[in-house]
Amino acid sequence: MELRIRNLSKTYANGVVALDKVTLTIPSGMFGLLGPNGAGKSTLMRILATLQECDAGSVFFGDLDVLDDKDDIRRLLGYLPQDFGLYPKVTAYELLDHFAVLKGLSQRTRRREVVDGLLQQTNLFEVRNQRLGTFSGGMRQRFGIAQALLGDPQLIIVDEPTAGLDPQERVRFHNLLSDIGDDKTVLLSTHIVSDVSDLCANMAIINKGHVLLCGEPQKLIDDIDGKIWARFVAKHELAHFQQEHAVISTRLLTGRTLIHVYSEQDPGEGFEPAAGDLEDVYFATIAGRHVAASNC
Numbered sequence: 137m138e139l140r141i142r143n144l145s146k147t148y149a150n151g152v153v154a155l156d157k158v159t160l161t162i163p164s165g166m167f168g169l170l171g172p173n174g175a176g177k178s179t180l181m182r183i184l185a186t187l188q189e190c191d192a193g194s195v196f197f198g199d200l201d202v203l204d205d206k207d208d209i210r211r212l213l214g215y216l217p218q219d220f221g222l223y224p225k226v227t228a229y230e231l232l233d234h235f236a237v238l239k240g241l242s243q244r245t246r247r248r249e250v251v252d253g254l255l256q257q258t259n260l261f262e263v264r265n266q267r268l269g270t271f272s273g274g275m276r277q278r279f280g281i282a283q284a285l286l287g288d289p290q291l292i293i294v295d296e297p298t299a300g301l302d303p304q305e306r307v308r309f310h311n312l313l314s315d316i317g318d319d320k321t322v323l324l325s326t327h328i329v330s331d332v333s334d335l336c337a338n339m340a341i342i343n344k345g346h347v348l349l350c351g352e353p354q355k356l357i358d359d360i361d362g363k364i365w366a367r368f369v370a371k372h373e374l375a376h377f378q379q380e381h382a383v384i385s386t387r388l389l390t391g392r393t394l395i396h397v398y399s400e401q402d403p404g405e406g407f408e409p410a411a412g413d414l415e416d417v418y419f420a421t422i423a424g425r426h427v428a429a430s431n432c
């Protein structure tokens with residue numbers, strides 16, 4: 137089912153505008169919401185998860201009014217918040233079983249089937265009798281997904297789930313998310329570009345409460361084709377290049393500094409055309425260099 141967000145705004149009591157008329161249409165499948173820290177992602181996720189009020193705007197999931205029909209939405213919703221506490225002395229099985237009771241799975245045999253199934257799906261079955269306090273970051277996040285999937289939700293919201301995971305756990309977590317299925321609407325917020333390029337059929341970039349860009353990752357990459365240029369520079373030259381060109385990223389590569397600039401024409405000075413990727417789209421957009429006429 138489609139999630140339609142229209143002109144959603146939120147200003148905190150201290151005057152911070154966290155969301156400014158955010159409009160997004162999120163189809164079923166995996167949708168990536170990409171933005172730096174403070175962009176407004178968590179605020180948006182909490183409003184969609186019915187945990188926080190907005191000031192203005194509307195949100196519909198299919199025919200359901202997310203802002204008004206909170207109880208109905210909660211029955212369809214699975215949510216993995218950015219920071220969640222786990223009772224350290226309880227085992228994975230015990231806590232998931234407890235959440236399953238709260239979700240209304242009162243029948244014992246059925247509950248056992250569901251809980252065992254989710255522990256298997258998240259690769260935690262072998263460690264189900266370990267206390268949660270002994271879990272690694274990756275195991276905790278997989279447990280978080282297990283609880284979010286309780287009750288077979290149609291709308292799944294996961295807020296920065298891969299932050300702090302090592303590369304192996306990130307891959308494992310990606311595989312887990314990609315198995316959730318295209319018939320569900322999965323909204324994944326992240327500041328890690330590869331989360332989106334690995335997983336998401338559709339995406340948006342958000343910064344300072346504004347949606348800057350949205351679309352299919354490959355199409356967005358095609359749009360910057362021919363506009364990304366690269367060259368290595370010495371450390372002492374960096375300031376010069378930053379002043380003269382629209383530098384969108386600098387990264388160390390085998391001890392040397394590789395810079396990417398955004399330019400409609402050949403910027404000269406020894407730059408070579410580079411094949412743009414989603415990181416270039418992201419950095420160029422956040423830097424305000426790349427503005428696409430997009431239909432969110």
Ligand SMILES: Nc1ncnc2c1ncn2[C@@H]1O[C@H](COP(=O)(O)OP(=O)(O)OP(=O)(O)O)[C@@H](O)[C@H]1O
Binds near residue numbers: 152173174
């Ligand atoms: N309870 C609050 N009171 C005041 N300001 C807040 C509150 N929560 C968030 N903010 C501010 O609102 C803006 C958006 O924050 P939000 O947490 O939604 O962003 P984010 O994209 O999720 O970032 P992060 O990844 O750091 O959580 C930030 O400037 C933040 O400081």
